[in-house]
Amino acid sequence: MRRFPQVLLAAFLIAAVSTIAQASEPEGLFRLTDDGAWCWYQDERAIIHQGKLLVGSVACGYEDKARQGDINLTLFDLKTKKSEQIELHDRLPPDDHNVPGLLALPDGKVLAVYSKHGSGNRFYYRISQKGELTKWTPVRYFIPSKTSHITYSNLHFLCDENEGNGRVYNFFRGLNGSNKPSYAFSDDNGETWETGNIVIHFPSSFKHRPYVKYASNGKNTIHFLYTDAHPRNFNNNIYHCYYHDNMLYRSDGSVIGSLQQGLDNPGEGTLIFRGDSNNIGWTSDLHLSDDGRAYAVCTVRKNSEGQTEKEYGNDLRYRYAWWDGKKWNDQEIAYAGTRLYQVEYDYTGNICLDPDDLNQVFISTDADPVTGKALISSADKKRHYEIFHGVTNNGGKNFQWNAITSNSTVDNLRPIVPKWNKKQTMLLWYRGTYRTYTDYETEVVGVILKQE
Numbered sequence: 054m055r056r057f058p059q060v061l062l063a064a065f066l067i068a069a070v071s072t073i074a075q076a077s078e079p080e081g082l083f084r085l086t087d088d089g090a091w092c093w094y095q096d097e098r099a100i101i102h103q104g105k106l107l108v109g110s111v112a113c114g115y116e117d118k119a120r121q122g123d124i125n126l127t128l129f130d131l132k133t134k135k136s137e138q139i140e141l142h143d144r145l146p147p148d149d150h151n152v153p154g155l156l157a158l159p160d161g162k163v164l165a166v167y168s169k170h171g172s173g174n175r176f177y178y179r180i181s182q183k184g185e186l187t188k189w190t191p192v193r194y195f196i197p198s199k200t201s202h203i204t205y206s207n208l209h210f211l212c213d214e215n216e217g218n219g220r221v222y223n224f225f226r227g228l229n230g231s232n233k234p235s236y237a238f239s240d241d242n243g244e245t246w247e248t249g250n251i252v253i254h255f256p257s258s259f260k261h262r263p264y265v266k267y268a269s270n271g272k273n274t275i276h277f278l279y280t281d282a283h284p285r286n287f288n289n290n291i292y293h294c295y296y297h298d299n300m301l302y303r304s305d306g307s308v309i310g311s312l313q314q315g316l317d318n319p320g321e322g323t324l325i326f327r328g329d330s331n332n333i334g335w336t337s338d339l340h341l342s343d344d345g346r347a348y349a350v351c352t353v354r355k356n357s358e359g360q361t362e363k364e365y366g367n368d369l370r371y372r373y374a375w376w377d378g379k380k381w382n383d384q385e386i387a388y389a390g391t392r393l394y395q396v397e398y399d400y401t402g403n404i405c406l407d408p409d410d411l412n413q414v415f416i417s418t419d420a421d422p423v424t425g426k427a428l429i430s431s432a433d434k435k436r437h438y439e440i441f442h443g444v445t446n447n448g449g450k451n452f453q454w455n456a457i458t459s460n461s462t463v464d465n466l467r468p469i470v471p472k473w474n475k476k477q478t479m480l481l482w483y484r485g486t487y488r489t490y491t492d493y494e495t496e497v498v499g500v501i502l503k504q505e
Contacts, residue, residue, distance in 0.1 A: 077459045079480075079500040085127040085136055088112040088120055089497040090483050091152040091467060092490065093337060093403055094205045094226075094264060095167075099471040099481055102157045104131050105186060106471070106479060108497060109141075109153040109165065115494040122147040124167050126155075127497065128186055141165055141179055142192060146172070149490045154206035156243075159219060164243040165189075166206040166223055171232075174201040176225060180243055195246040197237050202227040209269040215240045222275065224252070224267055232260040234279070236312075253279060253316045261286060263319055266339040268347065273297055278339040278349045281319045281328075284399040289334040291351050291374075293381070294322035304347070304376055325374050325381045326351065330358040335399050337371075340408040348375045348411040350404045352389055366398030367391050368425075371416055373449040386452050387443065390420035390428070393466070394489055402438040402465070408472040414443045415457070415468040415480060422454045430460045438464040440482055442502075457500075466495070478502040 089110030091098050099108040106129040114121025124142035129135075145151050146169060153167035161183050168176040175194040182188040197203070207224040214220040221239040228235030228251055236249035255261040261282035269275040275296045280289040293304050294316070301309040301316065304323035309316060316322065328334045333354040340348050355368040369390060374383035393400040402417025419428050419438045430437050440457040457480070458465050468482040480502055485495035 077456065078461070079457055079502075082498055082500050083129070083134065083136075085129060085481070085497040085499060086110055086112075086125060086138065087496045088115065088117070089125060089127075090149040090487065090493050090495045091469075092150045092205075093467060093469075094150075094207075094266070095152050095154045096207050096267060097155050097471060098152055099469055099479075100155045100157055100163070101131070101471050101473045101479065102163060103161070103184075103186065105129060106131060106499070107155055107163065107186065108481060108499075109155060109167075110483075110497050111145075111147065111149050111151050113147045113491070113493050113495075122151070124151060124153060126153070126165065129499070137187065139187060139189065141189070142167065142177060145169055147491055149493070150204060154208045154223070156208035156210060156221065158210065158221075158242045159212065160242060162242070164208060164221065166208055166243075168203040168206060168225065171202045171204045171227060173203060174199055176203050176206060176223065176237075178243060195237060197225075197235065197248040198229050200230045201235075202230050202232070207265075207267045209267060209275050210271060211269065211273055211275070212271060213273040222249075224265065226262065232262045234263055234265045234277075250313050251315050252277070252312070253319055255282065256318050259286070264336050266336045266349070268339040268341050270341055270345055274345070276339060276341065276347050277322070278325075278336050278347070278351075279319060279322070280334060280336055284333045284335050284354060288328045288330050288332075290319070290324055290328045291326040291334045291336060291349075292319055292322035293325055293347060293349070293376070295347075304381065305379075323381070325349065325383050326353075326372065328353075331356050333357065333399065334372075337403055338405045340406045340411060342411055346376045346378065348373075348406055350374070350406055350414060352399065352401045352404065353385070354399050362398070363395070365392070366400075369399070369401050371401075371404045371414075371418075373414065373445070373452075375411070375449065377448075382448055384449050386414070386445075386449060387416055387422035387441075387454070388418060388420040388425035389416070390418040390438065393487060396489070403467045405468050405470055407470045407478055409475050409478070412445050413478075414452070415470060416441050416443065417466050417468055417482065419464075422452075428459075430462065432460045433462045435462075437461045438466055440465045440468055440480075476504045478504075
């Protein structure tokens, strides 16, 4: 388990989270872009490749209208600490759901795939030149079907498929206007694509939307962490299943059916968390251990029964779950605070796993993770979302929490950690004012945390 030494983090790790006294942000903090944000249903949003950090984001254009909706990629050189901006697409609608998914290909190139937020029937893609991350192919697109309404991009490469030549998958939402998790695939490293099918059906006349996080071993298996629907529309459970050799399986290895057929309903997978009107789940992050076991983190909206919509989302929580080979171990681990804004009462600051040490998580919350007490900044006397680092030594039963930021004058939101190595952690988030997913004034920042 990686630990970050107090001597290196003394400026911003505070042992007692309920007694934060002074403003603090990480030493060595760097800014990647002054206008950017992301949703959390696209992966990978950040990768480390050929000595560079690549981070996708969507500009809102709050200062420069010419940047409104730009799909951007920031390249950050890990040696020189210098960054440069690449515009992948000019002026799509300003919407953080349009952020690209990134995939390092076996030939050294990088594939970037993105789409509009359900208002188009295609996804766009570009591929970097080999050995040159600043030069990319022109924008191309693929239409899975004329009636599709595409959202999200999740890229995975399985080297064992396609007769050992490898296959790229893009998992998205909206094949044939369904709003359901769907996929397309490429057998030539993203140059051309073929339509797959819907992965998870929901037997209802209402177009419920299962929300999925994906993780793969890069060889022959892809895991799915998913809900029944959007938490506004359903008292979500949380489930797991996985794909291997054209078939879908429950966590214990029992067969569900073929990927081409998909799940007839969400409940065909393995139940991790059972929701109800006072415990409504949503998925946040999923990664695999070195031996292939799934680790997941989720959010839950508490105690909504009897409340009005105006009151929804005033008590959100974070959960941590992992598969031990026989069963799922699932427990609540922290207070997530309050909703980000009124209409989306399930939006939290969010939680992510450290993919190189799955005993560690990072969260954004406007409440003390342990007590739930509101975090009021001493800098401006307002409530703000702060970033915390959590470590467990006992499979998630208990977490020790340390503050990465505190007493901020802006909100710190949606942390992500790209896979790197076991000596360093690249922590990324965005900070500023976030009003809605189409209206934000936020900058993307990061810091490198070092192991003891």
